Amino acid sequence: MQTEHTDILEVQFEDVEQQRSTSALGMWIFLCTEIMFFGGLFLAYCEYRHLHPESFAAASSRLDWMLGSINTAILLTSSLTAALAVRAATLRSAGTMRFFLGATIVLGVAFLTIKGFEYHTDYQEGLIPGASFTYSASQPAVQPREVEMFFMLYFIMTGVHAFHMIVGIVAFFILISKSLRNTLTVQTVENTGLYWHFVDVLWIFLFPLLYLVGHH
Amino acid sequence: MSQEAASIRSYLAVFAALMVLLGATVGASLLDLGFLALPVAMAIASVKAFLVAAIFMHLRQSSSLIRLIACAGLFWLGIMLMLTMSDILTRV
Amino acid sequence: MNVSTQPLPVVTEPRHAPPNYLNDGYSVRSWLLTLDHKRIAILYMISITLFFFIGGAAAVLFRVHLLTPTGALFDPGTYNKLFTIHGVVMVFFFLIPSIPAVMGNFLVPLMIGAKDLAFPRLNLASWYVYMAGGTLTGYAAIAGGIDTGWTFYTPYSTMFSNTNVIAAATGVFITGFSSILTGLNFIATIHKMRAPGLTWFRLPLFIWAMYATSVIMVLGTPVLAMTVSLLGIERIFHVGIFDPALGGDPLLFQHLFWFYSHPAVYIMILPSMGVVSEIIPCFARKRPFGYKFIAMASVAIAMLGFFVWGHHMFVSGQSMYGGVVFSFLSFFVAIPSAVKVFNWTATLHKGSISLQTPMLYALGFIGLFTFGGLTGLFLACLGVDIHVTGTYFIVAHFHYIMVGGAVMGYLGAIHFWWPKMTGRVYSEFWGRISAAIIFVGFNLTFFPQFILGYLGMPRRYYAYPPEFQVLNVMSTAGASILGLGFLLPLIYLLWSLKYGKRAGPNYWKATGLEWTTQSPPETENFETTPEVVSEPYAYEFMELGNAD
Numbered sequence: 128m129q130t131e132h133t134d135i136l137e138v139q140f141e142d143v144e145q146q147r148s149t150s151a152l153g154m155w156i157f158l159c160t161e162i163m164f165f166g167g168l169f170l171a172y173c174e175y176r177h178l179h180p181e182s183f184a185a186a187s188s189r190l191d192w193m194l195g196s197i198n199t200a201i202l203l204t205s206s207l208t209a210a211l212a213v214r215a216a217t218l219r220s221a222g223t224m225r226f227f228l229g230a231t232i233v234l235g236v237a238f239l240t241i242k243g244f245e246y247h248t249d250y251q252e253g254l255i256p257g258a259s260f261t262y263s264a265s266q267p268a269v270q271p272r273e274v275e276m277f278f279m280l281y282f283i284m285t286g287v288h289a290f291h292m293i294v295g296i297v298a299f300f301i302l303i304s305k306s307l308r309n310t311l312t313v314q315t316v317e318n319t320g321l322y323w324h325f326v327d328v329l330w331i332f333l334f335p336l337l338y339l340v341g342h343h
Numbered sequence: 344m345s346q347e348a349a350s351i352r353s354y355l356a357v358f359a360a361l362m363v364l365l366g367a368t369v370g371a372s373l374l375d376l377g378f379l380a381l382p383v384a385m386a387i388a389s390v391k392a393f394l395v396a397a398i399f400m401h402l403r404q405s406s407s408l409i410r411l412i413a414c415a416g417l418f419w420l421g422i423m424l425m426l427t428m429s430d431i432l433t434r435v
Numbered sequence: 436m437n438v439s440t441q442p443l444p445v446v447t448e449p450r451h452a453p454p455n456y457l458n459d460g461y462s463v464r465s466w467l468l469t470l471d472h473k474r475i476a477i478l479y480m481i482s483i484t485l486f487f488f489i490g491g492a493a494a495v496l497f498r499v500h501l502l503t504p505t506g507a508l509f510d511p512g513t514y515n516k517l518f519t520i521h522g523v524v525m526v527f528f529f530l531i532p533s534i535p536a537v538m539g540n541f542l543v544p545l546m547i548g549a550k551d552l553a554f555p556r557l558n559l560a561s562w563y564v565y566m567a568g569g570t571l572t573g574y575a576a577i578a579g580g581i582d583t584g585w586t587f588y589t590p591y592s593t594m595f596s597n598t599n600v601i602a603a604a605t606g607v608f609i610t611g612f613s614s615i616l617t618g619l620n621f622i623a624t625i626h627k628m629r630a631p632g633l634t635w636f637r638l639p640l641f642i643w644a645m646y647a648t649s650v651i652m653v654l655g656t657p658v659l660a661m662t663v664s665l666l667g668i669e670r671i672f673h674v675g676i677f678d679p680a681l682g683g684d685p686l687l688f689q690h691l692f693w694f695y696s697h698p699a700v701y702i703m704i705l706p707s708m709g710v711v712s713e714i715i716p717c718f719a720r721k722r723p724f725g726y727k728f729i730a731m732a733s734v735a736i737a738m739l740g741f742f743v744w745g746h747h748m749f750v751s752g753q754s755m756y757g758g759v760v761f762s763f764l765s766f767f768v769a770i771p772s773a774v775k776v777f778n779w780t781a782t783l784h785k786g787s788i789s790l791q792t793p794m795l796y797a798l799g800f801i802g803l804f805t806f807g808g809l810t811g812l813f814l815a816c817l818g819v820d821i822h823v824t825g826t827y828f829i830v831a832h833f834h835y836i837m838v839g840g841a842v843m844g845y846l847g848a849i850h851f852w853w854p855k856m857t858g859r860v861y862s863e864f865w866g867r868i869s870a871a872i873i874f875v876g877f878n879l880t881f882f883p884q885f886i887l888g889y890l891g892m893p894r895r896y897y898a899y900p901p902e903f904q905v906l907n908v909m910s911t912a913g914a915s916i917l918g919l920g921f922l923l924p925l926i927y928l929l930w931s932l933k934y935g936k937r938a939g940p941n942y943w944k945a946t947g948l949e950w951t952t953q954s955p956p957e958t959e960n961f962e963t964t965p966e967v968v969s970e971p972y973a974y975e976f977m978e979l980g981n982a983d
Contacts, residue, residue: 138959139544139551139628148406149553149627155409156619159416160657166420167661167691171676173424174431174687196369203365203391207358210399214350256674272675272682279674283665317401324400328392335384339372408626419654422741427690430745430757 134312147314154318158325161291165329168284172336175276181266182273184341189254190281191245195338198241199330205234206327209320216316221306224316228299228306231323235296242289246282254278281337288329295323357398364391440790442863452858452937455955470555471958473856476541478562480849483533484925486569490524491918493517498880498914501907506898514897515582516598522585524576527607528569530841531699534706535617535652536565538848539645541856543621545949545956546639548630548965553623554616561616568610575602584895586696589677589688593669601670604663611656611663614702618652621645630948632967636727639947639971643730644709647737651698651705655741659695662688689751693744701740704804704836705733707844708775711797714851715779717945718794719786722972725778732771739768749820758817765815769808776805792866793943796847799874803839807832810885828888834881838917846873846924853928854938858954861931865923873920879913946972 140146176183212227253261256279262271298319305311368387376383397403402410452458456473459465466474497517500508509517540558544551552558575581581603583592592600625646629638665676666688675681677688716723723729745753745761779801788794810832813819823829854860883906888894892903899907941950948965949956 137555139549139553139555141964145627149623151405152409152412152626153554153619153623155412156622156653159412159419160615160619160653162416162420163423163654164657164661166423167658167665169420170424170427170691171665171687173428174684177428177431178684179682192369192372196365199365200362203358203361206361206395206399207354210354211351214354257672270682276675276682279676283668321400324395328395331391331395332385332388335368335372335388339368339380339384341380416654419741423658423694426742426745426757426760427687427694429760430686430690430754433754433756434752435754 147312150314150318151321154321158321161325165284165287168280168287169332169336172280172284175273175280176336176340179270179273179276181268182264182270183277185264185266185269186274186277186281187338187340189249189252190338191248192338194241194245195334198238199334201234201238201241202327202330205231205238206324208234209323213317213320216311216313225303225306228303232296232299235292235299239289239292239296242285249278256282284333284337288326288333291326291329295319295326298322353398357394360394361391364394452955453953454957455858455953456958457857457955459958468559470551470559472540472544472552472555472558473956473958475558475562476537476539477856479532479536479540479565482562482566482569483529483537486524486528487921489573490521490529491921493521493524495914495918497521498911500897501899502904502911504899504901504904504907509897511897512582513580515584515895516576516580518895519581519584520576523572523581523603523607525837526585526699526703527610528565528572530703530837531614532565532617533703533841533845534710534848535621535645535648535702536561536613538641538710538845538852539617539621539648539706542641542852542949543624543645544628545952545960546642546947547625547628547633548948548961548967549624549628550959550961552620553628554620557616558620561613561620564616565610565613568606568608568613570606571609572603572606575599575606578602586692587663587666587688588692589666589669589683589685590679593666594673594678594680601667604667608660608663608667611660614652614656618649618656621649622653625649630965630967636730637967637969637971638730640712640723640726640729640733641706641709643733644705644712647733648702648705648709650734650737651702651740655695655698655702658691659699662691662695665691686748686751686753689748689753690744693747694741697744697747698737698740700833700836701736703841704844705736707800707804707841707848708733708772710844710848710851711779711800712775713945713947714793714797714847715782716972716974717851717943718791718797719783719788720974720977721782721786722970722974723778724781724784725774726972728774729778732774735771736768739764739771743768743815746815746820749817750824762815762817766812769812769815772804772808776801776808790867791943792861792863792870793847793851795867795870795874796843796850799870800840800843800847803835803843803877807835807839810835823888825893826888827884827892827894830894831881831884831888834884838881839877843873846870849924849928851943852949853931854942855949855952855954855956857932857935858938859931859935860938860942861935862927865927869920869923869927872916872923876913876916876918876920880910880917881913883907883909883913944977946974946977 134143134146136143137146140149208227208230212224212231215224215227249255253259256275260271260275260278262274264271264274302311302316302319305315364387368384371383371387372380396413402413456471466478469475497509497514500506500514506514540552579599581596581598581600583596583598583600587600587604625642668674669676669678675683677683677685679685712723712729743761743765745757746765749758749762810828814823814829814832850861850866887903887906887910890903892899938954940953942954948967951965952960
């Protein structure tokens with residue numbers, strides 16, 4: 128683990144502190160771009176849920192809210208382990224940091240596994256939008272086209288979210304590797320942690336919007 | 344207690360709060376809140392997000408510039424959602 | 436008010452340039468793997484020039500086609516492809532990157548006294564991303580073209596067009612990240628790497644403009660990325676996000692698209708305004724009038740620009756109440772622009788004006804941008820827009836801003852900072868001639884289009900009623916003059932690289948930290964970090980006359 132005395136100072140910076148705080152600023156600006164990127168999906172969701180409330184409620188009830196809750200708990204825990212990893216990095220405890228990074232990876236993979244299982248179930252139930260979509264509505268207010276729209280948004284939103292999680296998991300692997308080669312800086316760990324927490328915050332909103340529409 | 348040890352406690356406290364709030368989210372969905380269901384769910388989610396941002400993402404200790412940037416992102420998202428919905432909600 | 440067009444005094448210069456960023460390594464590798472912001476700016480300049488002429492060629496083709504009312508040159512499908520590629524290339528591969536990626540990359544570190552941008556590797560990555568997107572879009576254009584218009588409206592683009600929509604949309608998606616990376620870099624750099632003593636209100640106005648532009652790039656472009664992603668998903672998987680037949684809303688596409696694309700036009704104009712704010716004080720030998728107002732106006736334009744996108748959708752089926760709100764807000768965004776125009780004019784008043792080439796472009800900008808901007812106010816008015824939307828009035832409006840404004844600003848910047856970037860001086864005679872030709876050609880091309888639009892000629896049509904022919908012929912004649920005008924700088928600027936007089940550090944006797952370095956600057960810009968102790972634009976403390 129690099130100490131402040133061995134952080135490599137890039138030529139454009141005056142001192143390590145400037146380099147560190149600029150790097151943090153850069154990561155937060157990037158997170159703002161991610162807010163706007165996902166924002167487009169939230170907008171689409173807003174519009175269609177407003178236009179088709181009953182269909183969205185019916186569609187949402189086809190998702191397994193218990194698995195969704197477990198996944199939310201897993202992801203919230205992974206935020207804790209990520210925060211503890213960053214703390215360990217700040218304290219220069221490389222071994223502890225690697226442990227918590229590993230725990231975060233394990234939790235992330237668990238989340239994705241459950242997600243994959245859910246996707247598989249949806250596929251078997253004919254809920255993948257497109258040619259193979261099958262849904263028969265029990266009430267007249269529920270339209271299959273609108274249910275398909277919900278599932279379109281569900282797959283895109285959770286799919287893009289899952290992609291971001293995969294990127295995060297790969298990043299954590301890279302952190303562990305750099306730590307073992309002693310080329311890791313604290314700010315890099317902090318930045319990756321910020322990214323992971325952001326992915327968690329996204330899911331904090333996705334979960335109720337997708338799984339808990341209408342009561343059950 | 345040293346500064347670092349205190350932060351473990353605050354992380355664990357936030358984690359516990361997040362779990363409780365997760366329970367609240369699910370619990371609220373089991374009740375029939377009618378038109379309040381969505382605002383309640385979003386309010387609870389916002390509290391969770393605020394805790395993650397303030398404590399896990401260190402916004403509480405960050406510079407005001409970083410806090411401004413975080414707020415700016417949310418504000419711009421708000422512009423996009425609110426102005427577009429102002430069209431959708433008022434179409435005849 | 437002095438108006439001087441005296442020839443410049445001859446200065447003897449050394450035969451060989453001192454070590455600088457251009458001769459610091461000649462290998463291809465040293466250019467393609469450079470981390471030097473100045474070299475990356477040059478890489479961008481070359482690529483942007485290439486795309487400009489590609490987009491321009493498409494325009495020449497359809498302008499020639501429009502010489503006759505029944506369109507003898509191309510069939511309708513090909514015509515659609517020509518104006519689409521003109522728009523896509525000019526917007527995404529020329530205008531959006533132009534000043535930020537070329538002049539911003541070159542000047543931002545120099546103007547704030549830094550050795551480079553905050554994230555040099557991201558900067559290089561942004562150029563490669565831009566080239567990747569450009570290559571893919573170029574492929575889409577060559578291998579069959581796209582005919583949806585640069586606006587990619589659904590459901591035509593997602594359900595009915597038989598052209599390379601996915602490839603072009605992917606190219607635009609990829610290039611968007613170039614914009615995001617550039618903006619991110621500038622914001623971090625301007626916040627964190629200003630030289631000691633360089634407080635916010637001592638920054639050059641060009642930096643304020645770059646900062647405001649970067650905010651837009653960072654917050655708007657991701658929405659475009661999502662928009663084209665959804666477009667691609669709908670087209671590939673035949674699902675109904677935007678398709679009404681499948682329960683979707685085509686207006687959702689338009690909201691998402693214009694949420695980016697309206698602020699995008701401010702990405703295109705704010706940098707040019709920043710350039711004008713640098714040129715006018717230098718060639719009037721006077722500090723800018725109302726510096727703080729100009730600075731704050733840049734920020735105001737960036738922010739207000741996000742509130743008005745619905746004015747592109749007045750006749751789309753958007754709620755009329757939404758239309759009223761967007762119309763009302765659209766009037767507001769004109770106010771900071773007007774503040775700037777008044778302030779530039781006040782700067783000229785009682786200044787010691789000399790009409791060198793950069794000043795010609797800056798003055799041309801003020802006139803033509805004002806013209807285009809005023810017509811924008813007409814369009815913000817719901818009642819007027821209903822009649823002229825979808826006509827050549829719109830085409831003329833945005834070309835006055837984009838060409839009369841943004842391109843003039845870009846050319847002014849190139850001519851102003853050319854001695855700094857290259858260490859060479861171009862022929863002032865040819866510079867002025869070209870500026871005049873561009874000005875005449877531009878107005879002859881686009882003023883008739885205001886009349887055509889007002890008379891009802893629709894845009895994007897391959898044929899038109901015969902009574903519109905005279906105006907169309909005028910427009911095409913203007914376009915050929917304009918094309919010649921654009922070609923001339925290419926020739927004399929390149930010529931100057933080998934045969935031009937060598938320039939000293941401060942050829943125009945301008946203020947600003949970039950003018951304290953040698954021309955061309957050395958790789959690390961400053962040997963020691965400068966310290967700023969005075970207010971900017973201290974022209975009244977300099978001698979009259981503004982060239983070595």
